[in-house]
Amino acid sequence: MSAPWAGPGAGGPAAGHRRLAVGEVAGDRRRAWPWRRTGLAVLAALALALPFALPPYRLFQATLVLVYAVALLGLDLVVGHSGQISLSHGAFFGVGAYTAAVMIAKLGLPYPLTLPAAALVTYGLGLAAGLPALRLRGLYLAMVTFAVAVVVPPLLKRFPAVTGGAMGLPVPTPRAPFLDDDQWLYLLVLAVTVVAFAGVRNLTGSRAGRALTAIRENPAAAEVLGMRPATHMTSAFAWSAMYAGAAGALYTWTVGFVSPDSFTLSLSVTLLAGAVIGGLATLAGPLLGALVVMAVPAVAQELSPAAPGIVSGLLIVLVVQAAPTGLAGLLRRAAWSLAGRRA
């Protein structure tokens, strides 16, 4: 994994630890245009304007993209930042969704309570799945999570009195205090997404996040320096399961219906595809990946019912081989080459 700042024009060791803008030289007093901040501001403005510009169905899709982005953020903690494989994030997503659905539909609790509850439940589940597997080797995590993904749908069907069985469970969606219901929901999900992104950004910059990177790059060296790989990876896995569970609760709010067949192994694989295609260990990756998760099945379904599988399978294999940095890496490279030409 190449360092993200190693673009043309980035300051060398002589420039100190501050990252210099493209075309800037050490000691240069010229002010560079703050591209990054401008980009973020434009993105924020667009995100806030969306609910007032889109027709209801498009807005529903945009909300779902944000929901998947939260789940992918979590998955990226495992795949991108820890270098492990999880195939159970679809199942965690489903458990979060069901936790919210049962709380709202069966217990009659107000919906804001379901988000922390779903997060808590899936955090515990992540800890339980990660603890035995991560003490040993990453190999076992992939297998245990695969098994979890296969077991969860029949388990959900098993208790029809609580979960509604194979028929699923309809859930009343949140009512808006002002605005339209779907606009309110979008803004709510957007707020959670922003908090989630900020959380991951801070987490990866923190002591624990740097430890994760060190363990991913060289476990033996990290251990010699006093980091316990198993402890760090297990807690990262639990956090990432929590993200998936929280995204599941948001899914229930958005869709208003849960059924066991929505959270099968293929959801987990689709999420993994989204994480890999979007770009691992970047902040833009989950958002781009969520667009892929949303768009590929919708577009490919029109060709043939088998087409989504073929397309996402091919995309995984091709991206891993030809563009391991994913869409985020490709965009970054394109941006650098544009900027380089201008400078």
Next chain:
Amino acid sequence: MFFQQLVEGLGAGAGYAALALALVLTYRFTGIVNFAQGELAMLATYVAWQLVESGMPYWVALPVTVAVAFAAGVAVERTVIRRVETGAGELTLVVTTIGLYVLVNALAALVWTSALRAFPSPFPDAPAGLSALGAAGVAGLVLGAVALVVRHTGLGLVMRAVAADPRSARLAGVRVGRVLALGWGAAAAIGALSGVLLAPTLFLEPAMMTGVLVYSFAAATLGGFDSPLGAVAGGLLVGVAETLAGTYLGFVGADLKIAVPLALIVAVLLLRPRGLFGSAPVERA
């Protein structure tokens, strides 16, 4: 009743054992778990079904199928795995096999649709108990053949050398690439047997091997991930445990049998991570 369940479990376990053996072989050679192993087996089973359907006798179709599976395994290694094998790391390899899993599954659904199809039994006239024992015998035979080749032939020596340390093997003049392709081919051929053994009871469909893969993970973990003998013993044990749990534990029943291997994997990882026959890992940085 108990005895009948036991035999039935052995029959299912033979299928799990064969797939677990295939997984262990790939693991020994490449150091990864091949998530597409079950789907390759499913594809081979469809080939066998197509051959039998077109009028070929069962015992002719079987070797043809195994040969096709072998060629498919070699082809996959040469075209897809080879590109990421060198230096790309475990993550890339495993993700590639997951991509293959999805791809093969969808292709099978495209070609043969996802309808359930009946698959002929290898021993059509024998009672169910005998054919289950026959399946277990086939798994034992395959294990014996693999052990014979690996322990007592020049080819086996080369294979062990590559599995132990590819770089040293290459320095000693072994064509490592060819041996790896051979390993993948052999694994796919053994996996094909698993599909053919299980198809009469499970019925043929694209999602057939997903559950089987979980059982085989449990089998390989229980037996020790680097031990072929462990894979076969683990497979038979898992088959029996699953059948008995489904029959005698009321809570498990038929629809939660799939939770048995998960519980087994977790228990083994907690209590004896190297499995029954595996060797304890030695780390050398």
